[in-house]
Amino acid sequence: MIKAGIIGSTGYAGQELVRLLMQHKDAEIVWYGSRSYIDQKYYDVFHNMFEIVDADCMDDNMEELAEKADVIFTATPQGLCSSLVSEEVLSKTKIIDLSADFRIKDADRYEEWYGIKHPSRDFIKEAVYGLCEINREDVKKARLIANPGCYPTCSILSIYPMAKEGLIDMDTIIIDAKSGTSGAGRGAKVNNLYCEVNENIKAYGVASHRHTPEIEDQLGYASEQQVVLNFTPHLVPMNRGILVSAYASLKEDVTYEKVKSIYDSYYKKEKFVRVLPENVCPETRWVEGSNYVDLNFKIDQRTGRIIMMGAMDNLVKGAAGQAVQNMNLMFGLPETEGLELVPMFP
Amino acid sequence: MIKAGIIGSTGYAGQELVRLLMQHKDAEIVWYGSRSYIDQKYYDVFHNMFEIVDADCMDDNMEELAEKADVIFTATPQGLCSSLVSEEVLSKTKIIDLSADFRIKDADRYEEWYGIKHPSRDFIKEAVYGLCEINREDVKKARLIANPGCYPTCSILSIYPMAKEGLIDMDTIIIDAKSGTSGAGRGAKVNNLYCEVNENIKAYGVASHRHTPEIEDQLGYASEQQVVLNFTPHLVPMNRGILVSAYASLKEDVTYEKVKSIYDSYYKKEKFVRVLPENVCPETRWVEGSNYVDLNFKIDQRTGRIIMMGAMDNLVKGAAGQAVQNMNLMFGLPETEGLELVPMFP
Amino acid sequence: MIKAGIIGSTGYAGQELVRLLMQHKDAEIVWYGSRSYIDQKYYDVFHNMFEIVDADCMDDNMEELAEKADVIFTATPQGLCSSLVSEEVLSKTKIIDLSADFRIKDADRYEEWYGIKHPSRDFIKEAVYGLCEINREDVKKARLIANPGCYPTCSILSIYPMAKEGLIDMDTIIIDAKSGTSGAGRGAKVNNLYCEVNENIKAYGVASHRHTPEIEDQLGYASEQQVVLNFTPHLVPMNRGILVSAYASLKEDVTYEKVKSIYDSYYKKEKFVRVLPENVCPETRWVEGSNYVDLNFKIDQRTGRIIMMGAMDNLVKGAAGQAVQNMNLMFGLPETEGLELVPMFP
Amino acid sequence: MIKAGIIGSTGYAGQELVRLLMQHKDAEIVWYGSRSYIDQKYYDVFHNMFEIVDADCMDDNMEELAEKADVIFTATPQGLCSSLVSEEVLSKTKIIDLSADFRIKDADRYEEWYGIKHPSRDFIKEAVYGLCEINREDVKKARLIANPGCYPTCSILSIYPMAKEGLIDMDTIIIDAKSGTSGAGRGAKVNNLYCEVNENIKAYGVASHRHTPEIEDQLGYASEQQVVLNFTPHLVPMNRGILVSAYASLKEDVTYEKVKSIYDSYYKKEKFVRVLPENVCPETRWVEGSNYVDLNFKIDQRTGRIIMMGAMDNLVKGAAGQAVQNMNLMFGLPETEGLELVPMFP
CATH class of the missing domain: 3.30.360.10 (Dihydrodipicolinate Reductase; domain 2)
Incomplete structure (x- = not known):
């Protein structure tokens, strides 16, 4: 069972990750990170999760989380993941970053378009752009995934x-x-x-x-x-x-x-x-x-x-679903696990 | 594997049944009934089913279907199921009727409110009102379920x-x-x-x-x-x-x-x-x-x-989901099978 | 030409007042009050008003406004109008209050339901509940109107x-x-x-x-x-x-x-x-x-x-339209002036 | 007072024409044409018009209408206006066609794109493309207007x-x-x-x-x-x-x-x-x-x-509003008459 932590679990993409992982048979969520709702029940924020998730929202502690989780999803604004990543963290866990921090290989270009300084340029090279259909083999070996934008x-x-x-x-x-x-x-x-x-x-x-x-x-x-x-x-x-x-x-x-x-x-x-x-x-x-x-x-x-x-x-293949697809590849699971959801209409 | 037939598979409730049954591990759909779209690919009507359902829409033939299916869902207008049900059919298969035909025990009352003549009054008594939370034990033994209205x-x-x-x-x-x-x-x-x-x-x-x-x-x-x-x-x-x-x-x-x-x-x-x-x-x-x-x-x-x-x-617990819940009970499966879907938000 | 001032012109009801008064042939707006957008162009907040309203948003100054306006509309949260009204203000101008401050004749009851202290209980008695169809004659003579809730x-x-x-x-x-x-x-x-x-x-x-x-x-x-x-x-x-x-x-x-x-x-x-x-x-x-x-x-x-x-x-008869209807009555204009808008569909 | 007839008054564009003309001080509607709702009260089709329009829907009779109306709006499918227009009709009244029949000067091109035969090619040349901002002077003199597409x-x-x-x-x-x-x-x-x-x-x-x-x-x-x-x-x-x-x-x-x-x-x-x-x-x-x-x-x-x-x-400048703008120009009225509607938000 993969232990997953989510930093930023109370945004729309974070909550969609929760929905998908709750239905994934080889993963469980061990950390519901949310700065805005610390110590509140997760289901108080999203009542759809009542009687499904009983956990509290927790602070965004990457260090502590690295000890507990096999994989960390960061569904956070630009600049957060890149400021928390370190060799120590990556030596203990894998990171799938749903923000833009590691998507652009040229750090100057990133800084120009995003208007912020990149705090961990060294990891840009290592990060794999997690568009599975194109970079599948690299994803399988990655420690740090730049989950593509929607x-x-x-x-x-x-x-x-x-x-x-x-x-x-x-x-x-x-x-x-x-x-x-x-x-x-x-x-x-x-x-x-x-x-x-x-x-x-x-x-x-x-x-x-x-x-x-x-x-x-x-x-x-x-x-x-x-x-x-x-x-x-x-x-x-x-x-x-x-x-x-x-x-x-x-x-x-x-x-x-x-x-x-x-x-x-x-x-x-x-x-x-x-x-x-x-x-x-x-x-x-x-x-x-x-x-x-x-x-x-x-x-x-x-x-x-x-x-x-x-x-x-946009929330599934454009964010949380693709993140799970990357997780599946990184952990050697069938790529479709937890993702064989039939589209819901209407 | 339960073989399920759906009469009226191209309405909204019928299509929702397809969605749920495609994700049910102990059931498979053997008949996509639809008078309006006979011989068309089911996915031509509902493109969400492209590469998921390859079958054609078929005519609504209860006789033939009774031979093939362990359970028949009728997601049709009032009067259809009651005009097709027979002892012979029920001796071969089970029926879960999503219309109102068997919900009202007093046939006169049914005819008064629905403005149509009930063509098979004899089966009203046998039919079980399929609100599982209230009639669970009766549902388990039923051949004919009146699936409750939304x-x-x-x-x-x-x-x-x-x-x-x-x-x-x-x-x-x-x-x-x-x-x-x-x-x-x-x-x-x-x-x-x-x-x-x-x-x-x-x-x-x-x-x-x-x-x-x-x-x-x-x-x-x-x-x-x-x-x-x-x-x-x-x-x-x-x-x-x-x-x-x-x-x-x-x-x-x-x-x-x-x-x-x-x-x-x-x-x-x-x-x-x-x-x-x-x-x-x-x-x-x-x-x-x-x-x-x-x-x-x-x-x-x-x-x-x-x-x-x-x-x-309304399409899940109010129609297709409740129908599957009834099916699970009737066939001795765990009541929640295929229904442990986390609510999707937003 | 009636000179009208609006305190709270950048809420939805306030903006609807602007729409209606711009199409009223006997009224003109002399004050676009808005604490949140002081000194900004009104059309910068609501681009529908571009090339229609050229004024800036102004602070909510009831004293100054009483000098300039024949009527003041307060489209503000509870407690604001009642804290600004005074005999001096009412001696110079009329007030149509779209908040709840003067709707409840029993001040204790108001305070109990609204959870705030009423700052000007003396004016409650004078205020006329501006439901024109019921209190038309009183409205005509009023200085202070409690515009009904939606x-x-x-x-x-x-x-x-x-x-x-x-x-x-x-x-x-x-x-x-x-x-x-x-x-x-x-x-x-x-x-x-x-x-x-x-x-x-x-x-x-x-x-x-x-x-x-x-x-x-x-x-x-x-x-x-x-x-x-x-x-x-x-x-x-x-x-x-x-x-x-x-x-x-x-x-x-x-x-x-x-x-x-x-x-x-x-x-x-x-x-x-x-x-x-x-x-x-x-x-x-x-x-x-x-x-x-x-x-x-x-x-x-x-x-x-x-x-x-x-x-x-809710924004017309439930707020701004009813306020204009009250204004028409108070100023002896035809009750329907500026309000003969054909409903827009779809 | 301009007498206006509408052929196709129960489509969305036709109904919008009614809304605009009811608020136009120099025009009145003398004919509510609608094949689908003949002899029904117009307000039975569009309840927003209750107590505003008392007329019945009438058949689409261009000949009779030409006698009664100063201007005829055709808010109908392609091919209808062009099949009804004639020198006799145009000698008695003006036509503003909201369909595409007279928008394309090259009749072959029209037939190719629209897949129907043009029944009155002779009038194409005369028709003026009624985009007022570009063809204002020609519109003023026109008998037949091709009201532009949305x-x-x-x-x-x-x-x-x-x-x-x-x-x-x-x-x-x-x-x-x-x-x-x-x-x-x-x-x-x-x-x-x-x-x-x-x-x-x-x-x-x-x-x-x-x-x-x-x-x-x-x-x-x-x-x-x-x-x-x-x-x-x-x-x-x-x-x-x-x-x-x-x-x-x-x-x-x-x-x-x-x-x-x-x-x-x-x-x-x-x-x-x-x-x-x-x-x-x-x-x-x-x-x-x-x-x-x-x-x-x-x-x-x-x-x-x-x-x-x-x-x-799309229903105003893209259809009915532009048609009224054309009418104003054709009849020597101020171009904005009946059209000074402040955009409604939200």
């Missing part, structure tokens, strides 16, 4: 086969993404109040969102060239779900069949990636509560572009 | 202990209930369009809703007297969930502690009923996707009334 | 004719009310975040909500007896709207026609009260953005009860 | 200044648009049910949506070259609102100030177009219920692209 997970998986195969002009990529509101976190901000989000859609972080360099880096590795792209996220009045519509110019004339066979070859064996039948667009409702990413594409002969589309649950 | 399940469980203990005046019961829109079904009606339901709340079926006699009957059995009550359902702009606020006059002065101990004595051992801590009101968000019913009550000394409250997921 | 407005208008005519047993009244989330205000609280409210319904303030004594008092005046009742509010995932379902036992057998004629006699001349055709239930979608209250009732012969129903927009 | 209105106004000034590469335009569900119409379709739309976002009509040629044509006129672009609409779980995020490569280095001054020069005098302050993104909540289009842009130095953004209410 938008990057969906964006990268949507575009990856075309980038890797060199079929699109990497200078023409535009990613227009839409997210449910749980992605904005559980902080008490006027802008996230029900009446402010409901009956509204807006773009935010235009040309400046922090997930941009993460996507650029990974697509850069795939295409073996430097990538600069446009990424525009939008806030949608729904709880969960991310939808990506990505555009790029095709470098050559390709048929639907050709591209379909490429996507199939990349993802056919992937349990959590579903390449949909022709003309079926991904929709967030079909993946809710599950670890699936649904993908499809459309070739527009008129403009010579391909539209690559992806849908997933 | 509103009745939540209403009855909320009021039952007070009725059974004789602590409330049964002539004073008023049930004000609120339901998510999946309860209205998947039929293409203008009134259920997104723009008609969103940003709206309304009462419907005031003083005439068909779930009224079902609630009255069961509370009548509990209190051993005839019960006439007010039941008012409301439609709420959300997908899932039922909330019940029930009012009744107390027959004597009782303390919070007294009533709490009664509710606990009825439900402490019940896995799917959670009596919440004092002053925590049930909310539908805390049970979504799960088979839980959350209950609580408040005594109003000023008016001498008790307010009894319940929340549950 | 739930009370809808509840009282729904029940008033039956109470006044003595047709219901006043000891049996149960009001089950449902409100959109704008009623919870614009404060940054976790409980009002989008993901906490969406896909949820809950009761709150059960047997203890502060609008209870206000409803009891007004129905007490109507029935000329002391009234104690149950009032249960619920939070609904929608922006605007209040729906009331009220129950009471009939004191005698009455026909639909009899009750209809009573409601018609009370409300036929009322521009903002619509008694709907038989069997059409009030729904919040049909009044959104307007000053209408839609009413109807259903007699349940089985239980001897009447169900009285009302729907309105 | 997506095209928002897309064209967002991009127009850059296209007209030749600052963007017209071969690089990608329009990613998002719409509320009222845009999908009031037809009873499973896909538009509450539970299918709620908690979901999806793209549809990818690389094939019918509004594509309309946008291309108008931007082609502006830039004086043939334009081929990508247009991807998405369905958002909200009632009203369209948001456009449009991308294009800049042809030269331009500063924020330069582009801002261009947008201002095009739109400063336009009452219904608001160019927002720097860094304020358009959001649909700020225009709801009004005729405004909110615009802004962001220059991305990294990619050399400009992101042009627009938000409006």
